[in-house]
Amino acid sequence: MxxxxxxxxxxxxxxxxxxxxxxxxxxxxxxxxxxxxxxxxxxxxxxxxxxxxxxxxxxxxxxxxxxxxxxxxxxxxxxxxxxxxxxxxxxxxxxxxxxxxxxxxxxxxxxxxxxxxxxxxxxxxxxxxxxxxxxxxxxxxxxxxVIARESGAALPIAGISLLFVKPEDRQGLIDRIEGRFAMADIPRCAGEQYPRIVLGTHDLAVFERTLPWDHAPGALFVNEAGGRVARPDGSPYRLGAEPGRGMLAAASPAMWDRAAEILYR
Structure with missing residues (x-):
């Protein structure tokens, strides 16, 4: 290889x-x-x-x-x-x-x-x-x-876009985020957002739309660096005919579990 x-x-x-x-x-x-x-x-x-x-x-x-x-x-x-x-x-x-x-x-x-x-x-x-x-x-x-690392901030730093979130779900997501995460500007480029998680700039990112070319390299990169990227139910990200919706990426499995509990449970 x-x-x-x-x-x-x-x-x-x-x-x-x-x-x-x-x-x-x-x-x-x-x-x-x-x-x-x-x-x-x-x-x-x-x-x-x-x-x-x-x-x-x-x-x-x-x-x-x-x-x-x-x-x-x-x-x-x-x-x-x-x-x-x-x-x-x-x-x-x-x-x-x-x-x-x-x-x-x-x-x-x-x-x-x-x-x-x-x-x-x-x-x-x-x-x-x-x-x-x-x-x-x-x-x-x-x-x-490279090994993924968390930012160490008092509140986990989250890159979360509401752009593709269904309107009926948007306010609920905002309510769950408030006071639990520090919101960061998203780069509008997955090729930048995934490295930010590994480098400790951001602790996590939430993606609503998960088209394969946007996420296949970055999801593998974070996972292989020791972070975790998975669907909201914890299932792995796989590619195929169904593009799927929703993904949570985090700098560590513990951070993933913490964020998933807040955002999806």
């Missing part, structure tokens, strides 16, 4: 250098589109996914390719994740930030076998930070092993 890990990282850095960063703060109006309500796609997303597809296919020809933009055009492609070996690609995570010319945004890749994430990579093109994890082998940042 080491040679493959390095090759994927090199490919992602090349795509960041050659495709993504030249478009950053340099997009023409016609190069940004709304693919669904509130969801943007740019020419850089499409070009980056194409380059990643080409490179990953050369690295592991037996694996399929499932990309965010390909699934936008054909949602049935997501079904492939439930069976067989597949690359899962998010060419630009945090496209809204990227299109607005502000950080953070990330390039994310995962290798998935029959719905289980085997390895994941998250690259911050602006800083060059690379987060990597492999199933059963731990997590690293820029090649150095």
């Amino acid at each position: 080491d040679a493959l890990t390095d090759s994927v990282a090199d490919l992602m850095r090349a795509v960041a250098r050659d495709v993504v960063l030249p478009r950053y703060r340099n997009l023409a109006t016609h190069e940004v589109e709304e693919k669904t309500a509130g969801e943007l796609v740019t020419i850089a997303d499409r070009e980056a996914e194409e380059r990643l597809n080409e490179g990953l296919a050369r690295l592991l020809p037996e694996a399929g390719l499932v990309g965010e933009e390909a699934c936008a055009a054909d949602p049935a492609r997501m079904n492939d994740l439930a069976t067989g070996l597949n690359w899962l690609i998010d060419p630009i995570d945090g496209t809204g930030n990227f299109a607005a010319g502000r950080p953070p945004f990330a390039i994310m890749v995962a290798l998935v076998d029959a719905g289980v994430t085997q390895a994941g990579w998250m690259l911050d093109p602006l800083t060059g930070r690379l987060c990597h994890a492999a199933l059963g082998q731990g997590a690293s940042i820029d090649g150095e092993r």
Whole structure:
């Protein structure tokens, strides 16, 4: 896996250098589109996914390719994740930030076998930070092993977005949070939010929408670093035809249990 890990990282850095960063703060109006309500796609997303597809296919020809933009055009492609070996690609995570010319945004890749994430990579093109994890082998940042840690704040620091919470559930969630968590601004980029949990910036995060390209690399990264990411009922995050809703990520299993008791029980 080491040679493959390095090759994927090199490919992602090349795509960041050659495709993504030249478009950053340099997009023409016609190069940004709304693919669904509130969801943007740019020419850089499409070009980056194409380059990643080409490179990953050369690295592991037996694996399929499932990309965010390909699934936008054909949602049935997501079904492939439930069976067989597949690359899962998010060419630009945090496209809204990227299109607005502000950080953070990330390039994310995962290798998935029959719905289980085997390895994941998250690259911050602006800083060059690379987060990597492999199933059963731990997590690293820029090649150095990393262990998740809590912030140590009096109130756990929580990144919680209410954007996709059903209106009828929103006030109840707000009531449960009040006085129990210190709310932090969310980065609107899963490729940044998951590292914040491992690095002790945030203690936990709650995600309502859990599309696979947004969460497969980060969930594995936190779990392999010693934190915990799971569905609200405690079941593991698996990929497949059903995108599912709801996920809790925390810097430790104890923090996960504490947050789940407050938020879901």
